[in-house]
Amino acid sequence: MRTLLASVGIAALALSGAASAGEDAVLSVDGEVFVTEAAAPDHLENVDTIYSGWVFRTDETQELQLDDFDNPSFIFLDQALDTWETVDGSEGKSCASCHDDVEDFAGLKSTLPRVENGELVTLTNLVNECRTERMGAEAWKYSGADMSAMTALIAHQSRGMAMSVAIDGDAAPFFEKGKELYYTRVGQLDMACANCHEDNYGNMIRADHLSQGQTNGFPLYRLKNAKINTTHGRFKGCMSNIRATPFKEGSPEFKALELYVASRGNGLSVETPAVRN
Amino acid sequence: MSLTRRDVLVWGAGSAAALSLSGLPAFATATDDAVMAFTGGADTMDGGITLTAPEIAENGNTVPIEVDAPGAVSIAVYATGNPLPGVATFNFGALAGSRSGSTRIRLAKTQEVVAVAKMEDGTFRKASATVKVTIGGCGG
Amino acid sequence: MAKGVKPRVKVPKSASAGETITIKTLISHKMESGQRKDGDGNVIPRSIINRFTAEFNGEMVIDVALEPAISTNPYFQFDAVVPASGDFTFTWYDDDGSVYTETKSVSVS
Numbered sequence: 001m002r003t004l005l006a007s008v009g010i011a012a013l014a015l016s017g018a019a020s021a022g023e024d025a026v027l028s029v030d031g032e033v034f035v036t037e038a039a040a041p042d043h044l045e046n047v048d049t050i051y052s053g054w055v056f057r058t059d060e061t062q063e064l065q066l067d068d069f070d071n072p073s074f075i076f077l078d079q080a081l082d083t084w085e086t087v088d089g090s091e092g093k094s095c096a097s098c099h100d101d102v103e104d105f106a107g108l109k110s111t112l113p114r115v116e117n118g119e120l121v122t123l124t125n126l127v128n129e130c131r132t133e134r135m136g137a138e139a140w141k142y143s144g145a146d147m148s149a150m151t152a153l154i155a156h157q158s159r160g161m162a163m164s165v166a167i168d169g170d171a172a173p174f175f176e177k178g179k180e181l182y183y184t185r186v187g188q189l190d191m192a193c194a195n196c197h198e199d200n201y202g203n204m205i206r207a208d209h210l211s212q213g214q215t216n217g218f219p220l221y222r223l224k225n226a227k228i229n230t231t232h233g234r235f236k237g238c239m240s241n242i243r244a245t246p247f248k249e250g251s252p253e254f255k256a257l258e259l260y261v262a263s264r265g266n267g268l269s270v271e272t273p274a275v276r277n
Numbered sequence: 278m279s280l281t282r283r284d285v286l287v288w289g290a291g292s293a294a295a296l297s298l299s300g301l302p303a304f305a306t307a308t309d310d311a312v313m314a315f316t317g318g319a320d321t322m323d324g325g326i327t328l329t330a331p332e333i334a335e336n337g338n339t340v341p342i343e344v345d346a347p348g349a350v351s352i353a354v355y356a357t358g359n360p361l362p363g364v365a366t367f368n369f370g371a372l373a374g375s376r377s378g379s380t381r382i383r384l385a386k387t388q389e390v391v392a393v394a395k396m397e398d399g400t401f402r403k404a405s406a407t408v409k410v411t412i413g414g415c416g417g
Numbered sequence: 418m419a420k421g422v423k424p425r426v427k428v429p430k431s432a433s434a435g436e437t438i439t440i441k442t443l444i445s446h447k448m449e450s451g452q453r454k455d456g457d458g459n460v461i462p463r464s465i466i467n468r469f470t471a472e473f474n475g476e477m478v479i480d481v482a483l484e485p486a487i488s489t490n491p492y493f494q495f496d497a498v499v500p501a502s503g504d505f506t507f508t509w510y511d512d513d514g515s516v517y518t519e520t521k522s523v524s525v526s
Contacts, residue, residue, distance in 0.1 A: 060331045060341050069427040072490050075445040079423055207411030223339035226489035277335035339488045356486050360452055363484035367495075370477025374437035374496030378479065381488040383450070 025062055027054050027271070032160050038267035043167060046198055052268050053211040053276055056202070061223065064275040073152060073221040073273030076145075076228045080153035083146060089137025095150075098134065102157060109155035110163050110270050113259045115170035120255045123151045124230070142249040148228040152219040155272040162269060163216050165262045178260025181253060187244025193261075196238075208277075213238075214265040215258065217274025224277060231258050308355045308362040312393055312403075315353045315366075321393055321403035326352070328392040328404040337384040337410035345377035346394035346402055352376070353395075358388025384410050422446055426507055428521040432499045436525075440471065440478075441494045444509050444517065450485035466491055468510040473523075474503035501525050 027034040036052035044050070054062060064070050084095045084102055099105070113122045121129075124142055127150055131137040140147040167175040182193045196205065197213035204210070218231045232249035235257060239246035247253040312321070326346035334340040344352045344367065354364040367378040376394075384390070387409045394402040427441040444466065451463025465485055471478040478497040497505070502525045509517040 058331065058333060058335050061335050064341075069425070069441045069443070070492075072443060072492065075423055075425050075443055075490060078425060079445070223336040226338060343494075359486050361485060364486040365484060366482040368477075368480040368482070370472075370479060372473050372476050372478045372498050372500070374439075374478075374498045377496065378481070379492075379494040380481075381492050383486045383488050 025055075025059070027052070027062070027065065029066060029068060034160065034269040034271060035162065035267065036269070041263065041266040044264060046194075047212070047264075050214065050265060050268060051201070051212055052216060052265075052271060052274075053214050054217065054271065054274060056209045056211040057277060061275060061277050065271070071221065071273065071275055072226070073228060073275065076149040076221075077153045077156060077273065080146075080149035083150060084153070089131065089135035091134065091136040093135045095130070098130075102153060105154045105157040107158055107161060109158040109272060110161045111165060113174075113255055113262065114166060115174065118170065120171075120174045120252075120259060122250075122255055122258060123154060124232075124250065125255075127151060127154070143230040143233040145227070148219050148230050148233075151230065152228050152273045155219060155270065158270040159272055160269055162267055163262060163265045165259060165266055167259070167263045171259065174256045174259050175263065177253075178256035178258070181257045182260055187239065187242040189242040189244075191242045193238070193257075212264070213261060214268060215262050216265045216268040217271035217276070219272060220274035220276055222276050228273065229276075231261070306357070306362075308357045308391060311355055311362045312353075312391070315393055315395070316401045319399075319401050321401040323403060325396070326392060326394045326402040326404045328354075328390065328406050330390050330406040330408050332407075333409045333411060334384060335411060337386065337412075339381050340384050340408060340410075341379065341381050342390065343377065343379040344392045344394075344404075345375070346392075346396070347376055348396050348398075349376040349394035349402070350397055351395045352378070353393050354382070355391045355393070356382065356384055356388060357391060359383070359385045364390075384408055386410050422509075422511070422515070422517055424507065424509065424517055424519040426505075426519050426521055428505055428523060430522075431524045431526060434525050435498060435500055437496050437498050438523070439494065439496050440505070441492070442469070442471070442507055442519075443490060443492045445490050446509075446511075448485065448487055448489045448491060452485065464512050466509045466511055468508075469493060470508045471495070471497065472506045472508075473497060473499065474501075478505075499523050499525060 027036050036055050038050050040047045040050045054065060068074055087094045109123060113120050124147055127147065128139040132139050185192045193213060196210050201210050201212045215231050219228045222229045232254045235254050236246040236249060329343040331340065344354060346352055351366055351368040353366040355362040356364050364382050365380060369376050389405050389407050391405045396402060423445045425443040429438050432438050446466050449461055449464040453461045455461050463485060465483060467483050469481045469483060479495045481493060483491060503523065505521045507519045
């Protein structure tokens with residue numbers, strides 16, 4: 001592990017400056033300025049300042065998020081708006097039948113996941129609960145195209161609001177579980193989330209500029225696969241990359257990790273739908 | 278379409294094979310052939326055309342480029358390191374407000390991107406830019 | 418028609434006569450390159466948008482030929498001259514024969 005980290009450091013020296021553009025850049029969309037750098041929440045022990053993943057991207061990638069037309073996410077949000085109005089299931093309802101305006105969901109993403117009746121719930125859980133309990137429709141696949149687009153549309157309503165996820169009270173045990181997962185080394189490469197996203201953010205891991213792994217921009221569009229990506233999908237990717245067997249999307253582990261990672265970003269603006277590499 | 282890193286590597290390998298042939302004098306590169314087809318064999322001159330592309334692309338799957346050639350009738354763009362060099366040809370009509378266009382392209386690996394403009398006077402202009410295509414450290 | 422294809426176009430609603438305006442277009446499309454193989458090693462057939470045109474009141478603004486090297490969800494930005502009030506028509510031609518169109522009106526004051 002030590003050797004690996006050392007070589008990461010050398011790569012960082014060799015490439016620093018080349019791909020690490022825009023750390024002083026300002027993220028602003030239609031005149032609205034986003035908080036991409038903030039004092040770390042009190043519960044973070046090893047980090048003083050938190051940064052949006054946007055800060056770590058190159059100028060060209062950053063620019064794609066500065067204009068809602070240049071941002072390719074919005075074709076998927078448009079699709080989700082169509083879905084919003086479309087009746088599905090045995091009850092003859094669409095999303096719009098109960099929730100007239102998707103804008104009413106401002107402030108939801110910034111507080112999720114949260115505990116309801118002793119259970120940790122994510123935005124995806126809430127959407128599927130509506131589908132199965134109230135619409136009589138089939139649950140969507142956790143990170144399927146329909147779900148990714150719909151959760152992006154709903155999360156987008158909170159854009160610009162500060163992430164503010166509760167970690168005390170009922171949420172405390174889930175927070176502790178997520179924290180433990182964050183610091184537990186797993187996989188053939190024997191790495192924890194913290195090894196990259198806490199110990200080495202800002203450094204290059206080969207050709208990649210490591211971010212803090214913040215989730216304030218999720219669901220988001222990745223240039224890599226040209227579609228909307230979810231937090232659990234991203235967690236799965238990270239785990240595969242360190243040669244670990246990923247938890248399942250929607251699993252208690254990923255939900256707890258989602259809560260913990262989201263809380264590490266408390267204070268950053270919601271950017272959904274962000275654009276990343 | 279979503280390209281995984283492996284796909285891109287395979288793509289790159291295919292074009293590397295193509296490149297190794299290009300050293301033989303009897304074979305022009307696929308890009309040369311494509312440019313020849315566009316120009317009809319006419320010489321290309323430098324200047325009068327601007328090709329804007331990032332020095333480093335974070336992901337070869339989506340690389341923003343812009344071409345601009347005042348007085349051009351059409352502009353063709355080629356990716357010399359892709360398995361097929363053609364990228365796009367912009368043909369400007371009577372109501373074009375400029376002879377420029379932007380799009381997002383796929384690059385299989387680090388390579389030279391070439392733009393050739395056919396001008397109103399029948400001459401051809403050429404510009405190129407090298408784009409380094411990086412692959413994420415852990416393929417993620 | 419390929420599934421989930423949706424165009425998105427940004428055009429100013431108004432302009433002055435003869436003004437040059439910037440237009441941005443995006444369409445959701447996989448742009449399957451024909452270079453990839455599926456899990457069984459069979460080539461996935463090419464399926465792309467191969468042509469995009471923008472016209473204003475029937476006159477051509479730009480006519481683009483697309484190759485498989487254009488990224489998924491093809492994006493174009495270009496400029497157009499608006500001589501008078503009228504309609505822009507944007508057309509995308511799919512390999513499978515489908516044609517997608519979008520119209521935007523501009524009023525000239």
